[in-house]
Amino acid sequence: MNKKILMTGNEAVGEAAISAGCRFYAGYPITPQNELTAYMAKRMLEEKGVFIQSESELAAINMVFGSSAVGKRAMTSSSSPGISLKQEGISYLAGCELPAVIVNVMRGGPGLGNIAPSQADYFQSTRGGGHGDYRTIALAPAYVQEAAGLTQLAFDLADKYRNPALVVMDGLLGQMMEPVEKTQFTDYKPKLVKKPWALTGAKGRRPNIIRSLLLKQGALEEFNERLCEKYKAIENTQTRYEKFLTDDAEIVIVAYGLTSRIARHAVKALRKKNKKIGLIRPITIWPFPRKAMHDCAKKATKAFLVVEMSCGQMVEDVRLAVNGKRPVYFYGRSGGGVPTNEAIEQEILKIIKGL
Amino acid sequence: MVLGRIIAEAAMSLGKNVTWMPSYGAEVRGGTAYSMVVISDDEIASPVVDNADFFIIMNAPSFDKFKKTAVKGSAIILNSSLAETNEKIKGIKIIKIPATEIAISLGKAMVANTVMFGCFARLSGLIDKEKVMKLLKDALAQKQHLFEINKNAFSEGYDFIPANRQNHRLPGLCPVSNPTHGPRGGRIK
Numbered sequence: 384m385n386k387k388i389l390m391t392g393n394e395a396v397g398e399a400a401i402s403a404g405c406r407f408y409a410g411y412p413i414t415p416q417n418e419l420t421a422y423m424a425k426r427m428l429e430e431k432g433v434f435i436q437s438e439s440e441l442a443a444i445n446m447v448f449g450s451s452a453v454g455k456r457a458m459t460s461s462s463s464p465g466i467s468l469k470q471e472g473i474s475y476l477a478g479c480e481l482p483a484v485i486v487n488v489m490r491g492g493p494g495l496g497n498i499a500p501s502q503a504d505y506f507q508s509t510r511g512g513g514h515g516d517y518r519t520i521a522l523a524p525a526y527v528q529e530a531a532g533l534t535q536l537a538f539d540l541a542d543k544y545r546n547p548a549l550v551v552m553d554g555l556l557g558q559m560m561e562p563v564e565k566t567q568f569t570d571y572k573p574k575l576v577k578k579p580w581a582l583t584g585a586k587g588r589r590p591n592i593i594r595s596l597l598l599k600q601g602a603l604e605e606f607n608e609r610l611c612e613k614y615k616a617i618e619n620t621q622t623r624y625e626k627f628l629t630d631d632a633e634i635v636i637v638a639y640g641l642t643s644r645i646a647r648h649a650v651k652a653l654r655k656k657n658k659k660i661g662l663i664r665p666i667t668i669w670p671f672p673r674k675a676m677h678d679c680a681k682k683a684t685k686a687f688l689v690v691e692m693s694c695g696q697m698v699e700d701v702r703l704a705v706n707g708k709r710p711v712y713f714y715g716r717s718g719g720g721v722p723t724n725e726a727i728e729q730e731i732l733k734i735i736k737g738l
Numbered sequence: 739m740v741l742g743r744i745i746a747e748a749a750m751s752l753g754k755n756v757t758w759m760p761s762y763g764a765e766v767r768g769g770t771a772y773s774m775v776v777i778s779d780d781e782i783a784s785p786v787v788d789n790a791d792f793f794i795i796m797n798a799p800s801f802d803k804f805k806k807t808a809v810k811g812s813a814i815i816l817n818s819s820l821a822e823t824n825e826k827i828k829g830i831k832i833i834k835i836p837a838t839e840i841a842i843s844l845g846k847a848m849v850a851n852t853v854m855f856g857c858f859a860r861l862s863g864l865i866d867k868e869k870v871m872k873l874l875k876d877a878l879a880q881k882q883h884l885f886e887i888n889k890n891a892f893s894e895g896y897d898f899i900p901a902n903r904q905n906h907r908l909p910g911l912c913p914v915s916n917p918t919h920g921p922r923g924g925r926i927k
Contacts, residue, residue, distance in 0.1 A: 389747055389758065415762055498762065559785040560743070560758035562750050641784065648783035721786050 387562035392530045397422035399534035402568040406432030407450040407457040409443040413465045414498040415554035416488035440465040444472030451481040454581030460486035474513030478595030482541035486550045488557035491718045499719025500554035505696035508551045509669040518614045520548040521669040523639045527561035539574040624672035625664040632661030638690040639665045649727035673704035680705045691715040741851040742773030748865045749777040757785035770800045849891035856895025
């Protein structure tokens with residue numbers, strides 16, 4: 384009885400962080416991720432962790448920096464405009480090779496935009512976001528239960544690679560409630576690693592230094608090359624995606640997050656009409672599952688359709704993946720619009736006509 | 739909003755797939771607050787509801803706003819205590835129930851939504867009375883006085899619909915718990 388709990392995406396992320404051993408959260412309120420901050424305020428008190436409603440997003444990310452530097456699992460969250468403010472901190476985290484989890488419940492932009500759901504922070508999430516030669520692992524859940532699972536994974540990967548990891552979801556997923564199996568939290572064992580680099584007081588050992596300023600001739604280049612190797616390793620081993628009916632698909636839809644669920648619905652409806660359509664759902668938007676698309680292009684797939692809640696930011700990655708071998712079309716809604724499965728079906732039928 | 743969550747919880751207890759989505763716009767006092775619930779035996783794509791099968795409408799501003807989105811075959815359960823109307827809409831069933839008055843007569847205007855829930859449960863055939871009683875008992879285990887009044891409120895709403903009018907079943911939804919899919923997005927390895 385009661386094996387499932389009805390939770391919002393925001394709450395699921397919060398509970399997942401607790402289950403991952405995160406005992407430091409700092410954040411500043413912003414819609415549509417407020418439930419996460421509120422949840423952490425309550426749960427951190429119960430777990431004797433630290434919750435800070437900071438004076439700004441900049442303060443929050445730098446508090447996370449401090450907590451991470453002493454070897455603790457730490458998280459902050461915000462929505463698009465707030466995530467922009469955190470970029471300096473994220474760049475410093477990457478530059479100091481510090482693990483941290485940053486949750487972005489995306490809303491419409493640019494600027495303050497609106498508070499409606501959006502996926503328009505794709506570029507920001509997958510291209511580094513701040514200044515300098517770095518990458519952030521970016522996990523994009525499509526279901527509330529998956530939001531919990533990917534948050535747990537984000538902590539494990541951040542620790543493993545000593546790199547910031549983002550959990551990126553749209554406002555709908557943050558706000559909506561869906562059943563989550565309790566075992567998601569109770570059965571999960573965090574993959575804790577030793578952190579000999581942490582600033583824990585230098586008793587009996589040489590002091591550790593955590594800094595991103597490398598002025599010595601050649602030092603930064605050497606460091607950047609090492610980072611680059613790390614990112615290659617992440618690309619080789621941590622790319623995640625889901626394929627749905629792609630083996631014989633003539634057109635493959637590429638969609639992530641909540642949009643992928645709507646696309647999946649459209650695929651099912653089109654299959655009933657004997658149209659050979661499939662879906663690739665990137666679970667990691669960085670590293671991007673290029674091989675999945677490349678493999679489809681080598682087989683039956685004649686064209687790709689990217690569906691997003693943006694003006695087509697992921698299109699670039701899909702085009703790079705298929706490298707000119709197949710046309711890549713786009714359908715999307717922006718500024719708070721949510722695509723419908725009917726509209727996606729229409730778009731596919733148009734492409735079929737033109738093939 | 740609360741009623742939507744109760745319905746979502748009830749559907750979840752029956753093993754259905756379900757999503758609940760609140761309105762989170764810049765709502766103001768006197769405006770309309772609402773939530774959208776999707777219940778399905780199949781996977782649910784989007785939690786956004788464009789054309790609902792059922793509307794449970796508590797007041798006049800909400801009626802004015804949402805009647806426009808009703809489509810042929812929709813049913814509107816209307817709290818006639820706070821939304822008086824003689825309006826008829828072609829192809830749409832409007833069930834009027836003075837939920838707030840019933841709730842006040844039971845001693846608490848707040849339970850008007852439970853009256854509406856009873857009405858919806860009977861009309862949709864989604865969940866039977868015994869199951870709801872068990873859910874209410876679990877949810878209000880610490881608050882016995884609230885259980886009593888909610889139990890009565892549910893019954894009033896439930897019995898408001900004569901058994902022979904229980905004919906607006908949710909389309910495509912089998913009343914017996916038999917989901918074809920569990921919630922997606924399981925553990926990540």
